[in-house]
Amino acid sequence: MPKKILIVDDEPQIAMLLNARLRASGYEVLAAYDAIQGFRLAVQSAPDLILLDLRMPAGGGAGMFENLKNNLQTALIPVIFITAYANDDVEKACRESGAADVIRKPFEVDEVLRKIRRVLKEPDPPGGATSPPR
Amino acid sequence: MDRVLVVDDEEGLRSLLGAFLRRAGYTVETADTASRARALVGASSFDAVVCDIVLPDESGVALMDEIRRRYPLVPVIMMTGMPTVETAAAAVRAGAFDYLAKPVERETFLRTVRNAIRLKRLEEERRALAEQIQQHVRELEQKVQERTQELRASEARYRRLFETARDGLLILDGETGKVLDVNPSLTSMLGRPRESLLGRPFWEIPLFRLSALPRTLLTEALREGRVSCEELTVTGADGHHVDVEFLCHAYEADGRPVIWGNVRDVTARNAVVNQLRHHNEMQARFIAEASHEIRTPLTIVLEAMRQALDGLAGPLTPEQRTLLDMAYQGAERLRVVVNDLLDVSKLEAGRAALRREAVDLADLIREIERLFAARVRAKGLTLKVESEPASIPISIDRSRIHQVLTNLVSNALKFTSSGSITVRARDRGREVECEVADTGVGIAETDLPKVFSRYLQFGEPWTGPEGGTGLGLAIAKSLVELHGGRIRVQSALGKGTTFTFTLPRLGADEALSDRIEAILVELRRPGRELVLTLVRIETEMARETLYGALQKEAERQGYAAVRGGRGLAIFQDADPFRLGETAEGLKRLVRTFFFEQSVEAKRAIRYEVGMAVFPRDGSYAADLVGRAEADLESERTSRLTRRVLIVDDDPVVVSTLTEFLQQLGYLNVVSARDGVEGMARIQEALPALILLDMRMPRMNGYEFIGRLKHSARTATIPLLIITAYEVEPDKLDEESGATVFPLLKKPFGPEDIERWVRFLI
Numbered sequence: 001m002p003k004k005i006l007i008v009d010d011e012p013q014i015a016m017l018l019n020a021r022l023r024a025s026g027y028e029v030l031a032a033y034d035a036i037q038g039f040r041l042a043v044q045s046a047p048d049l050i051l052l053d054l055r056m057p058a059g060g061g062a063g064m065f066e067n068l069k070n071n072l073q074t075a076l077i078p079v080i081f082i083t084a085y086a087n088d089d090v091e092k093a094c095r096e097s098g099a100a101d102v103i104r105k106p107f108e109v110d111e112v113l114r115k116i117r118r119v120l121k122e123p124d125p126p127g128g129a130t131s132p133p134r
Numbered sequence: 135m136d137r138v139l140v141v142d143d144e145e146g147l148r149s150l151l152g153a154f155l156r157r158a159g160y161t162v163e164t165a166d167t168a169s170r171a172r173a174l175v176g177a178s179s180f181d182a183v184v185c186d187i188v189l190p191d192e193s194g195v196a197l198m199d200e201i202r203r204r205y206p207l208v209p210v211i212m213m214t215g216m217p218t219v220e221t222a223a224a225a226v227r228a229g230a231f232d233y234l235a236k237p238v239e240r241e242t243f244l245r246t247v248r249n250a251i252r253l254k255r256l257e258e259e260r261r262a263l264a265e266q267i268q269q270h271v272r273e274l275e276q277k278v279q280e281r282t283q284e285l286r287a288s289e290a291r292y293r294r295l296f297e298t299a300r301d302g303l304l305i306l307d308g309e310t311g312k313v314l315d316v317n318p319s320l321t322s323m324l325g326r327p328r329e330s331l332l333g334r335p336f337w338e339i340p341l342f343r344l345s346a347l348p349r350t351l352l353t354e355a356l357r358e359g360r361v362s363c364e365e366l367t368v369t370g371a372d373g374h375h376v377d378v379e380f381l382c383h384a385y386e387a388d389g390r391p392v393i394w395g396n397v398r399d400v401t402a403r404n405a406v407v408n409q410l411r412h413h414n415e416m417q418a419r420f421i422a423e424a425s426h427e428i429r430t431p432l433t434i435v436l437e438a439m440r441q442a443l444d445g446l447a448g449p450l451t452p453e454q455r456t457l458l459d460m461a462y463q464g465a466e467r468l469r470v471v472v473n474d475l476l477d478v479s480k481l482e483a484g485r486a487a488l489r490r491e492a493v494d495l496a497d498l499i500r501e502i503e504r505l506f507a508a509r510v511r512a513k514g515l516t517l518k519v520e521s522e523p524a525s526i527p528i529s530i531d532r533s534r535i536h537q538v539l540t541n542l543v544s545n546a547l548k549f550t551s552s553g554s555i556t557v558r559a560r561d562r563g564r565e566v567e568c569e570v571a572d573t574g575v576g577i578a579e580t581d582l583p584k585v586f587s588r589y590l591q592f593g594e595p596w597t598g599p600e601g602g603t604g605l606g607l608a609i610a611k612s613l614v615e616l617h618g619g620r621i622r623v624q625s626a627l628g629k630g631t632t633f634t635f636t637l638p639r640l641g642a643d644e645a646l647s648d649r650i651e652a653i654l655v656e657l658r659r660p661g662r663e664l665v666l667t668l669v670r671i672e673t674e675m676a677r678e679t680l681y682g683a684l685q686k687e688a689e690r691q692g693y694a695a696v697r698g699g700r701g702l703a704i705f706q707d708a709d710p711f712r713l714g715e716t717a718e719g720l721k722r723l724v725r726t727f728f729f730e731q732s733v734e735a736k737r738a739i740r741y742e743v744g745m746a747v748f749p750r751d752g753s754y755a756a757d758l759v760g761r762a763e764a765d766l767e768s769e770r771t772s773r774l775t776r777r778v779l780i781v782d783d784d785p786v787v788v789s790t791l792t793e794f795l796q797q798l799g800y801l802n803v804v805s806a807r808d809g810v811e812g813m814a815r816i817q818e819a820l821p822a823l824i825l826l827d828m829r830m831p832r833m834n835g836y837e838f839i840g841r842l843k844h845s846a847r848t849a850t851i852p853l854l855i856i857t858a859y860e861v862e863p864d865k866l867d868e869e870s871g872a873t874v875f876p877l878l879k880k881p882f883g884p885e886d887i888e889r890w891v892r893f894l895i
Contacts, residue, residue, distance in 0.1 A: 017434060017437045021441060021446070024444070105433070108433075
């Protein structure tokens with residue numbers, strides 16, 4: 001059964017492109033464009049992993065993260081933050097608060113896939129995400 | 135031959151005396167009357183005149199008077215037939231050399247004439263000498279006058295310089311610190327009339343905002359001959375601030391020390407520097423933000439095209455694929471450009487921190503070989519990779535050195551159309567050397583210096599067939615320097631180019647460098663500077679605990695502090711114009727800390743302190759640590775060569791103290807047996823510290839302290855009282871106006887001396 005990934009990002013293009021790439025890589029993908037919708041989907045569909053944009057309108061990624069961690073149904077779902085405003089400190093703070101990983105924007109899709117596989121403890125496909133840069 | 139005139143109306147006597155004289159070798163003229171004698175005297179010169187007191191026409195005295203008036207040197211000997219005391223006395227009073235009584239006895243007569251002439255000769259010589267002396271005096275006076283005129287001209291010149299100099303000028307008495315003169319520039323800078331400044335000790339004048347500085351400045355100027363302070367602020371009477379540089383020289387005038395101070399207004403210069411700095415920061419920030427804004431949509435463009443190319447949106451016709459490929463390549467190039475710009479702006483703004491890790495450089499270059507293999511093959515070139523030895527472990531930021539190598543190899547690939555590219559790494563012990571050599575077009579010698587420039591566009595179009603920003607080499611240079619390394623280039627047109635860079639092994643303290651790097655990124659503010667104080671504890675016992683305690687203490691006082699392998703770095707954000715003050719504050723903190731710790735631990739703690747200023751001493755942590763370490767070493771040397779004076783009448787104490795000090799490495803220890811001798815030692819050269827006994831013969835410690843405090847030159851020399859008795863505060867107060875001095879009770883141990891000396895110097 002394919003692993004289920006929830007993407008929460010207020011930039012629809014990013015969400016769409018990730019959606020397409022993750023589906024092509026064999027995942028089942030759900031997408032939400034704000035924190036409220038994202039939290040509802042997380043509770044309803046119990047994904048295996050959440051890709052969460054840190055800065056979004058309506059409560060933002062950090063607020064949604066709080067809610068996820070305070071909810072029994074969602075507390076154990078690994079969360080990878082995606083953020084355009086990261087520096088080492090932000091990254092450290094995210095990790096310390098319980099994020100599984102942090103991806104800085106703009107990202108390479110290969111990097112996202114690699115990190116997802118690591119969090120889900122899946123092996124890298126041969127010649128896949130570690131293929132040399134184009 | 136001496137000529138003698140004999141005047142007498144007695145024919146017989148005349149010829150007799152003439153005969154006496156001629157026979158004695160004189161030339162003789164005779165006259166029988168005063169008028170004839172006068173005629174003879176007028177016609178030629180005589181060496182002596184012998185004259186009867188009674189002459190037929192006139193008195194001999196009158197004749198003598200006239201002769202003596204006209205020829206003051208010619209001695210006249212009077213002869214008289216009736217020698218009485220009165221006439222004799224009258225004759226001598228009237229100026230006769232002598233008088234002879236008739237009948238004149240030959241021997242007496244000749245002796246008298248001889249004496250008279252000898253006297254005349256002596257007098258002539260005396261006068262000649264006097265004249266010579268006069269002449270010399272006149273010449274000297276002439277010279278003095280000339281020199282005076284020259285001096286006056288020179289004085290006028292200097293006065294004019296002094297009066298019209300744009301710098302504020304200040305002349306101080308080195309003994310008292312009183313203002314001897316100020317020029318108009320300074321008075322207008324201070325907004326105070328000259329009269330209100332003259333004669334006052336200069337620390338009483340609100341000249342510097344720093345109140346502690348001026349007195350030590352004076353002492354230091356006298357000791358070092360020259361002192362400069364770069365960052366001072368002068369406050370005018372109306373409250374406006376002027377940034378100044380202060381430089382002073384000490385010299386001697388009429389045996390007194392005089393200090394010449396030069397106050398330069400650098401407000402305008404500072405404003406320009408700040409503006410430039412601000413401008414650069416704004417520019418760097420703008421580029422960083424703009425690049426970021428561009429990269430996000432670019433990621434979308436690239437990913438969208440890639441998904442289309444990967445067939446995720448359905449099959450493509452060959453024409454569609456070709457077009458999409460072109461678009462993808464173009465967007466990819468754009469991504470490289472934006473990344474380069476972002477890197478450069480980060481590096482320039484000093485916002486790049488290194489994340490060092492253990493890396494095998496041989497592995498890294500093999501990775502580069504794999505990365506470029508396909509592209510090198512596609513151009514028909516060969517790529518060789520050599521490593522010597524086969525494994526080169528070093529602590530570097532892997533991704534950044536990867537980028538350096540990528541940039542250099544990309545560059546080589548771009549300008550090489552046949553032959554080979556070689557990447558070599560060599561372990562040289564303290565550093566690792568890496569080179570990228572190609573057999574390409576080469577670079578003209580005149581263009582070589584421009585290679586690493588951010589703004590280059592020379593000769594052949596730099597962007598070449600594969601695009602790029604031309605920033606790759608500038609970035610490579612910055613990244614290598616960020617690691618504390620160097621990069622250089624050698625090239626021959628048509629033969630090829632070799633880039634060589636080095637990466638130093640930082641040793642044990644790269645941990646510190648890295649933490650400093652991280653803190654720099656955090657702490658830097660536009661227009662501000664950071665003072666970095668590096669503290670190294672050299673005592674091994676409880677070192678880690680001490681570092682921990684010092685770090686805690688620094689942080690408690692509001693400083694940022696980081697620990698490394700070989701030291702602790704304390705930071706303070708500083709106003710660039712008050713750096714000196716900030717540095718002093720930090721030093722005081724460290725000194726006080728170790729003093730207290732050593733009291734508590736009942737043993738001496740050895741430590742050294744060095745400082746560096748960011749970004750003045752370098753923009754990278756490795757530079758700063760290097761600079762602070764160099765400063766630390768030079769501080770140690772200068773501390774140990776400072777003069778220490780021991781004043782104690784007990785030779786055992788003196789030799790014990792001297793030995794302790796020499797064991798601590800102090801090279802310049804002198805001693806005195808009492809206050810009087812102590813003052814003499816101070817006159818020879820100002821000491822940096824005085825260890826003082828209180829009970830001494832001749833001049834005791836109280837009086838000695840009083841004398842020291844009396845002169846501005848010596849008032850600030852640190853003192854340590856070493857005594858076996860209680861110190862009487864009243865007596866101290868009476869002598870020096872102060873009651874609190876560092877005090878060490880006898881008996882003392884070497885650790886006490888070390889603790890105090892370290893605290894006071």
